[in-house]
Amino acid sequence: MDKDVSAGSTITTLGHLALGLTLLAFGLGHTEVIDGVTAADAVGLATYVGGVALFVAGLFAFRDRDVSTGTAFAGLGALWFTWGATAGGWGVTAGTAVSDNAAGLFLLLFALVALSLTLGAAGGGVLAQATYGLFCVALVLLAISRFGDTGAIGQVGGWFAVVAGAAAWYAATAFLAHWPTAVPRRAAGRRMTVTG
Numbered sequence: 230m231d232k233d234v235s236a237g238s239t240i241t242t243l244g245h246l247a248l249g250l251t252l253l254a255f256g257l258g259h260t261e262v263i264d265g266v267t268a269a270d271a272v273g274l275a276t277y278v279g280g281v282a283l284f285v286a287g288l289f290a291f292r293d294r295d296v297s298t299g300t301a302f303a304g305l306g307a308l309w310f311t312w313g314a315t316a317g318g319w320g321v322t323a324g325t326a327v328s329d330n331a332a333g334l335f336l337l338l339f340a341l342v343a344l345s346l347t348l349g350a351a352g353g354g355v356l357a358q359a360t361y362g363l364f365c366v367a368l369v370l371l372a373i374s375r376f377g378d379t380g381a382i383g384q385v386g387g388w389f390a391v392v393a394g395a396a397a398w399y400a401a402t403a404f405l406a407h408w409p410t411a412v413p414r415r416a417a418g419r420r421m422t423v424t425g
Contacts (some may be wrong), residue, residue: 232378240302252364253390260387263297275313280309283302283306285306287300300346301357304346331338337368339368344361346365355411356396356400367386370385370389373386
């Protein structure tokens with residue numbers, strides 16, 4: 230197995246931990262796999278860990294001239310803060326309930342942000358690209374769920390968010406624990422033969 234460990238920094242590690250924890254809580258809430266736990270229960274975590282901490286990590290990344298990481302963390306921090314700032318994560322805002330269509334549009338717009346981050350992370354490592362890509366799929370499915378009022382699609386979207394959170398958490402933990410992150414590749418020019 231290839232022992233390459235992800236190049237990273239303390240800022241990147243902190244950001245991936247914050248993103249991973251937030252995605253896990255958000256995703257598990259949407260799956261409803263834990264009795265009595267919904268996505269609304271992730272509001273505090275989403276606001277402060279996913280919103281404030283991730284946004285600040287993005288600012289520190291900008292200070293270190295890491296534009297890609299700064300853009301990702303500041304943008305995702307804004308997403309989580311906005312989502313968490315609505316009471317119950319799409320509940321009541323300033324006395325007015327957020328409609329399903331408005332929530333679906335918000336999710337769809339941030340899916341575009343996640344898609345941009347996925348494409349931009351092509352050179353930044355497979356774990357970052359997987360995290361953003363899976364999160365993009367989760368947001369699209371959750372948007373469809375809100376537009377169509379279909380809870381089953383929302384649960385599937387929740388599972389995509391859980392897997393994205395696990396990938397972000399692994400990226401951070403791999404950096405701290407010096408675990409491998411590279412996928413083994415076969416040597417160039419060698420052919421694989423199948424014997425039967």
